[in-house]
Amino acid sequence: MYDEEVIYDSRRLVPPEEHTRPTTERPWVRRTLIGIAVVFMGLVLVLPLLLVFVEAFRKGAETYFAAFSDRNSQSAITLTLLVAAIAVPLNLVFGVAAAWCVAKYEFWGKSFLITLIDLPFSVSPVVSGMVYVLLFGAQSALGPILKANHIEIIFAVPGIVLATIFVTFPFIARELIPLMEDQGSVDEEAALSLGATGWQTFTRVTLPNIKWGLLYGVLLCNARAMGEFGAVSVVSGHIRGKTTTMPLDIEILYNEYNFTAAFAIASLLAMLALVTLVFKTILEFRFGDELAGTRRH
Amino acid sequence: MKPSVIPGFGLTFGYTILYLSLLVLIPIAGLFLKAATTPWPQIVRIATAPRTINALEISFGSSLIAALVNVLFGVIVAWVLVRYKFPGRRILDAIVDLPFALPTAVAGIALSTLYAPKGWIGSLFSDKGPLWQWWHAQTWLPFGLEQFSLNFKIAYTPTGIVIALIFVGLPFIVRTVQPVLEEFEQELEEAAATLGANRWQTIAKVILPRLTPALLTGFALAFARAVGEYGSVIFIAGNLPNISEIAPVLIVIKLEEFDQAGAAVIAGIMLIISFAMLLVVNLIQAWARRRFGNV
């Protein structure tokens, strides 16, 4: 595919004699750089991942699978799926709308708007949870009204959903904005001039153009939604079997000295991360050109 | 705004603003309102308390170091991934995104287990560990170099914080630099070589300047993300006040001391700094877009 043409194959393109093309480096430099990259990534990324699986299987496959039959862990998995199923579609709709409005139009204060969309990205997860406690907690102005109407937000599922939405807020929008900016509006203008309605233009022209970027955004958003710890920890109340998500369940198991089970649940999330990444790599492999522009976060 | 034939500005802009307000702006406004219930002198006292300043310094300082390390290694990783072909390249490329997807608490537990004095990596550097023994056996070294202690503690020190933040920030650098390198016109390098530049000169004077805007963006994103990081750091930091206590931990401590206003003040300070930084990044990006076309 495309990398065959773009990337210099060290075995194929470099002539056998001690001559190096002017646009690449000497073999020893190349090897050193590859070595540095591999060692660095090994120390920082690969080993932690490996450790999760080693610890999860430390006491054998039986103990590993036993961890998933625990009632509380099962309810944590269900809750995590539920939260992601609510948070991701909401952020998806928002992401498309925001990207449309940012990419297709020029208006004053655009950088400011993008920064606001980015903001949850850099807000400490602890703060993300805290803002909802301050807003909906019993001590807030809204607290007594909510209580009088028997509406539970924090320390219940809605609060966990809100915190998750906050944390994963920018993911899809951030994925789509550069992609749609690169693509410009020519296709849409053509469709409109041929008499298509706005909605038709969006579903038949824009959506097919951005579908892979969109999917990638959804995958990352979903992985992050399922894995969020700090923010959810603040709003959850940690009621076992009721308001604990998978990352919180991992913490509880770890705190009960049940390390194997903790790492088993963690391996499930790591697997999710891996599946996400494999899926993404397949997408890139098949739709490399379309996705090339989307790699900016 | 400039006129456009594309419909839907009102709808999408309105929805964006509405959703943004409901989920982000109003809650954050609530935070500032809470902080504002504290009288000014006390806000100043909380903000200038040595412990607060130290925590902010540790947060921003280790984030800065981690982001710088990531710039160096991130560029090498991106360079290797884009320019060279070697076995396992695709796997390496895929794994770069891992920190986006792996829960931070799991990352923290895994990293602290690895880098603890008895962990796989930590034990290498611990007192009388294999590395230590090997090093002290090198008696042929001049100047008694072998006496130099190789006893480093990584987990439960500020170094541990930096390691966790490197983990969290790496994909930002790689993923911002990678597309620029991919789209880089090789003709420019050829031209430089024809004009007599050696490889290092070409890299330093032709390639790196073109990478700078992307690097800045990646740096700022990695930095901003690292400043707020909590889940992975608490497991590996040691959390000693003034030494390895990051600002988010201080916020949690304030919350547990029933001091929501104090927590809100520190959170507010962090928010303002983060917002300012992100705004600068986005302005740089907008500027680079105008200056270089696409970055």
Place this chain on the structure above:
Amino acid sequence: MKKTARILALGGLVAALALTGAVTARAQDQTLLNVSYDPTRELYEQFNEAFAKHWKDTTGGNVTIEQSHGGSGKQAQAVIDGLGADVVTLALEGDINAIVTKSGLIDENWRAEFPNNSTPYTSTIVFLVRKGNPKAIADWGDLVKDGVEVITPNPKTSGGARWNYLAAWAYANKASGGDEAKDVDFIKQLYKHVPVLDTGARGSTVTFAQKELGDVLLAWENEAYLVLDEFGAENFDIVYPPSSIRAEPPVAIVDKNVEAHGTQALAKAYLEYLYSPEGQTIAARNHYRPSDPSVVTDPALVAAFPKIDLISIDDPLFGGWKTAQPKHFGDGGIFDQVYTPAQ
């Protein structure tokens, strides 16, 4: 692509329903939420089972007991912010007092509601050391010897850590003959020997037992025994210092919440059951010192607790939680001075 639109609309609908429709469901069988601190997980797991059976036998009703565990202060803050606890079983009187003053959810006279100042079990602080006690740690003074690393959580975030601190203070005070400057000095010395300040007791235990950091863990007595069970008695020894503190983790009904939930009778029966022979025996079996040892069904359990010199928080040295809390752990208190860099 119409399908996509429909799916999106459906997703939105589901979300809207979940957000607005989360009205508290009143189950026919009763549920009770016990908000507790970290080290009581195993205790309440056993106790809840026994109580559910007892409740069924005496009233015929089914009860599901939900548990929430975490740092004592964090849990109290969650209750203040609206976590619907029916009962709280926390590490410190001060944390329940915070719920009283900040939210009014609990009646001011909660300490008089149950026997023994509403403390069904007590505990103390002991040393957990590596097998064979290689650093020869026998008393609090040994903790500040050269080369000794002490593991204890942060008193700001952990209830257990406050008892650790106060026990050390009591020792220092006795050794110095009441010279407070020397006491502060001892505390400063002690925390210089602490390489990691975890946020909770469980975090410290993991640091000491699993990550193998430090020479001695200051731990709840029950927590120390749990480590022997979980990590192997062949790796650790428990050392009882000659003197320690009587840690009194109190319990209370969250009056306003049980009113709203209609669980007054259930909550009262639940906490009272802690004082019953079964409750006291379960506590003793989990290495909590029963407040009424005479009712414990197995006297061997009671005899197993070594008798050491225990000081109470109500001793004039501390003057009760209301005095000790701000003096030692408040903003700018003595603990804060420990970590104030020398000017």
